[in-house]
Amino acid sequence: MNAPHPQAETIFPFDHSYAALPERFYARLSPTAVTEPRLIRLNDSLARDLGLDSRALKTPAGVEMLAxxxxxxxxxxxAMAYAGHQFGTFVPQLGDGRAILLGEIVAPDGTRYDIQLKGSGRTPFSxxxxGRAWIGPVLREYIVSEAMHALGLPTTRALSAVKTGDQIMREAxxxxxxxxxxxxxxxxxxxxxxFAARRDEEALKALTDYAIARHYPQAEDTANPYRAFLDAVVEAQARLVARWMHVGFIHGVMNTDNTSISGETIDYGPCAFMDTYHPGKVxxxxxxxxxxxxxxxPRIAYWNLSRLAQAMLPLLGEVEEKAVAAAQGAIDAFPDLYETAWLEGMRAKLGLATSREEDRKLAYDLFAAIAAAETDFTLTFRTLSSLGRKQGDGDDALRGLLGEKNALDEWLSRWRTRLGHESASEDERKSLMRSVNPAFIPRNHRVEEAIAAAMSDDYTPFERLLQVLSDPYSDQPENGEYASPPKPEEVVERTFCGT
Incomplete structure (x- = not known):
């Protein structure tokens, strides 16, 4: 096995703003070489968006880089250094234990992106x-992150998946x-x-200045840029988690080391989309x-943001009381920001373009009804999108979904009364609902089906699933089985990190 070595081709036009920070921010090292890299899939559309040459990435030299x-x-x-609260317990040093940041590129639209290998070998933080990954978690993250992008949610994305030719020891x-x-x-x-745990205020300031310049440059022109930065992160997280809730997504490991300050969904480990709705679903x-x-x-996001505010206290004011007040003021805005974002999205899911006082209760009562009916989260909203304003107009489709546990009759009457206050036409309202209530999500049993086939080098289910999920708001009658909930024997109750 050869060690990684530099090579001359300029496939990635790399830049390195983070690596220009002080060396205590990271460890410099190369990925560990693998035996026989083979490209499973390259995300051609993402490569184009990044200004990269897909053909070059698919050459043997390109695949060697991706491996x-x-x-x-x-x-x-x-490998980046960081700490984190994992399930509420603080771990002072975590860092990239199986990931290596190759560098950054600036896309044609001017946006700066990290290019990172995940599963690339041991680091000082392992x-x-x-430091390796097996094919299951790699394909799961590829599928779910790309599905999230197609659904319109902020997310990290997958540029490629490469099989290494090596065996990884887990339970087998x-x-x-x-x-x-x-x-x-x-x-x-x-x-x-x-850096806060190390009381390294110089590094903490450098990190925050960097994050402001890269992600929230509007904060630079405010009276207190650090407070403005914290406000912006709080708002971004509020909107992100609200959108998770709108599509029935469960992250699974909302540790502070899995909470991105850019407001993107990151670290798809034991993540999943709900089939049958239950608020306590894990x-x-x-x-x-x-x-x-x-x-x-939402509560955990608030807790995580409180940890960020606590870490930033030395930057928020020279007097402790004022710093604490600034931090508290920033995080106390989260509940209202989240509720506003959640209700805004729920109105769209219910076909409501205007705002009325009863909307919040209408939305919450719907969730109570579908919980009582033990029905499918995604199909309930998609089916609701086709119902008309008049009683009985399309109701059979919904009743067929709910079976005998129909807890929605009274709610449907209230919903239709509420629609009477809307000026949009029936077609306009249905179009709005269909644009935010997907027909297709990465259902757990389909993801597991793709992984199981890939274990035998059959990537047909993986490719077909990605194709279906790339257009989640269209009906795709030829792919109707991908919209169906799992059969009882197909239900996936547990998902795994794969570390």
Whole structure:
């Protein structure tokens, strides 16, 4: 096995703003070479958006770069340092234990993105792990992150998946793989906690100045840029988590080291989309107490942001009382920001373009009704999108979905009364609802089906699932089975990190 070595081709036009920060922010190292890299999939559309040459990335030299066997010209690989609260317990040093940031590129639209290999070998932050990933978590992140993008939610994305030719030891030998992840940055709440725990105010200031310049430059022109930055992160997280709730997404591990300050969804481990709706739904095999259950996600986001505010206290004011007041003021805005974003999205899901006082109760009562009916989250909203304003107009489709546990009759009457206050035409309202209530989500059993086939080098289910999920708001009658909930024997109750 050859060690990674520089090579001359300029496939990635790398820049390195984060690596220009002080060296205590990261460790410099190269990925660990793999035995026989083979491209599973390259995301051609994302490559085009980034201004990259897909043909060059698919060449043997390009695949070697995506596997970490060759270092692209201009790359300065680093593993980033950070800390984090994991299930509420603070760990002062985590960092990229199986990921290496190759560098940054500036896309044609001017946006700066990180290019990171995930599963690329040991780093100083591996804590005894092998730094590798097997094919299951790699394909899961590829599928779910690209589905999130198609749904219109802020997310990291997958540029490629490469099979390594190596066996990874977990509960059994498993085929190894590497994901190339693209993000607006990999700065986390835990990155701030890392320097705060060390009382390294110089590094904390440098990090925050960098994050402001990269993500929230509008904060620079305010009276207190650090408070303005914290306000912006709080708002971004409020809107992000509200949008998770709108599509029934459960992150699974909302630790502070998995909370991006850019407002993107990051670190798809034991994540899942709900089939049958239940507010306490948990999929993660390690979340034994339901800390990160569906309905808890807003509360946990608030808790995580409180940790960010606490870490930033030295920057928020020279007098402790004023710094604490500034921090508290920023995080106390979260509940209202979240509720506003959640209700705004729920109005759209219910076909409401205007605002009325009863809308919040109407939305909450719908969730209570579908919980009582034990019905499918996604199909309920998609079916509701086709109902007319008159009683009985399309109701049979909804009743067929709910079966005998129909708890929606009274609610439907109230909803139709509320629609009477809207000026939009029936077609306009249905179009609005269909644009925010997807027909297709990455259902857990379909993801597992794709992974199981890939274990035998059959990527047909993986490719077909990606194709269906790329257009989630269209009916796609030829792919109707992908909209269906799992059969009882197909239900996935637990998902895994894969570390």
């Amino acid at each position: 970490g066997n060759r270092i692209a010209e201009g790359s300065t690989p680093i 804590r005894g792990g092998d 030998p498993l085929p190894g793989a590497i994901l190339t992840r693209v993000a607006k940055s990999h700065i986390r709440v835990g990155t701030f906690e890392y 999929f993660s095999s390690i979340d034994h107490m339901g800390r990160y259950a569906y309905a808890n996600q």
